[in-house]
Amino acid sequence: MGGAVAVEESEANHKSAAVESKEKHGSAAKEKQNKNKRKRKEVAPFGNYRNYYGYRNGHDLDGDPRLKVMKKEWFEGKACLDIGCNNGLITIHIARKFLCHSILGIDIDSNRIEDAHWNLRKVMKMESVKRNSINSSELKNEEKSNGSKQIADSSPDQEATIIFEDPTCKSEDLSSVVSFQHENFVQSRHMGSGHYDTILCLSVTKWVHLNWGDEGLINLFSKVWRLLQPGGVFILEPQPWRSYEQNRLVSETTSRNYSQIMFPPHYFQEILLDKIGFRTVEDLTAALSGAKTGFNRPVLAFYK
Numbered sequence: 001m002g003g004a005v006a007v008e009e010s011e012a013n014h015k016s017a018a019v020e021s022k023e024k025h026g027s028a029a030k031e032k033q034n035k036n037k038r039k040r041k042e043v044a045p046f047g048n049y050r051n052y053y054g055y056r057n058g059h060d061l062d063g064d065p066r067l068k069v070m071k072k073e074w075f076e077g078k079a080c081l082d083i084g085c086n087n088g089l090i091t092i093h094i095a096r097k098f099l100c101h102s103i104l105g106i107d108i109d110s111n112r113i114e115d116a117h118w119n120l121r122k123v124m125k126m127e128s129v130k131r132n133s134i135n136s137s138e139l140k141n142e143e144k145s146n147g148s149k150q151i152a153d154s155s156p157d158q159e160a161t162i163i164f165e166d167p168t169c170k171s172e173d174l175s176s177v178v179s180f181q182h183e184n185f186v187q188s189r190h191m192g193s194g195h196y197d198t199i200l201c202l203s204v205t206k207w208v209h210l211n212w213g214d215e216g217l218i219n220l221f222s223k224v225w226r227l228l229q230p231g232g233v234f235i236l237e238p239q240p241w242r243s244y245e246q247n248r249l250v251s252e253t254t255s256r257n258y259s260q261i262m263f264p265p266h267y268f269q270e271i272l273l274d275k276i277g278f279r280t281v282e283d284l285t286a287a288l289s290g291a292k293t294g295f296n297r298p299v300l301a302f303y304k
C-alpha cells in the first residue's frame, strides 16, 4: 500500500518539463480569462446597475408590469418621491403616464443620477421632435387639402421607448415636474414631515438591508412614514429573501449583515402595519401574475 502511494507521489513529482510548462501556460491563460470575466462583471454593491432596465424589461419600459398595477389616483396632481430611481426612466415614465404634480428621484449613485438627468433631457428632446412632427403633419394635411406639395414626415427618435399619454404637453412642463438628486436615503437628513403624497421604493429594500442591516431598513421605513402626508401611499416592491443569497457576497459589509438579519422580507408587512403605523395594505401582486417581463416580485401599497 505504502509503496503504491510512494510510486504515485514519485510520478507526480517527476512530471516531464514539457507537461509542467504546458500546465503553467494553461493555468495562466485561465487566470487571465477569469480576470477579464471579473473585469467585465459589473460591481454594483447597492444594486446600482448601469443597464438595469435592459435586463429587467428588455428596454420595453411601457411593458413594465409594475406600471400596469399602479393607480393614477396615487400620482395625478400629487407630490411624489422615488427612492432608488437608478437611471430615472421609471420616474420619468410615471410622471408622464400619471401626470404627477412633482416627482423627485433620488439615488445613492451619482453616476445613475447623471444618467437620469441625461435621460430627462433626451425625453424632452424626443417630445419636442414628436410635437414638431405632429405639427408638421397637421400642416401637411392642411396643405394637402389645399392641393399643395407634401412635406416629408420626420421619423420619431429610435429610442422612443416611452409612450407619452399627452403629446401636446410642453417639454418645459416635464423639467418642472421631474427632478433628480444624489442622496443616500438611509443616512441623509430630511427636515420636517409630510412632504409627499406618494413614495415609491421599488427593488431597493434588499440593497438597504444588505448594506445597513435591520437598522437601516427600519430607518428607511420610519423615514418614509414621516415624509408622507396623512392618507399618503407607500408603494413597496421588496425583493424576496431567496434573492439576498445571490448578492450577499458583494462586499464584506453585505456578507456580515446578511448573516445578522432578523427581519427578512416576509416580516415587512407586519413591521409596516404594527410597528411603523401604516393603516392598511393593498396587495397588487395578483394583478402582476402572468407578466412576461419583470421579476414577478410582490408589489404592496401601504396607506398612512
Ligand SMILES: C[S@@+](CC[C@H](N)C(=O)[O-])C[C@H]1O[C@@H](n2cnc3c(N)ncnc32)[C@H](O)[C@@H]1O
Pocket: 046, 047, 048, 049, 052, 083, 084, 085, 086, 087, 090, 106, 107, 108, 109, 112, 183, 184, 185, 186, 187, 201, 202, 203, 204, 207, 208
Ligand atoms: C435594483 S435598482 C432599482 C431601480 C428602480 N427603483 C426600479 O425598480 O426600477 C436599486 C437602486 O437603488 C439605489 N439605492 C440603493 N441603496 C440606496 C440608498 N440607500 N439610497 C438611495 N438609493 C439607493 C441603487 O443605486 C439602485 O439604483
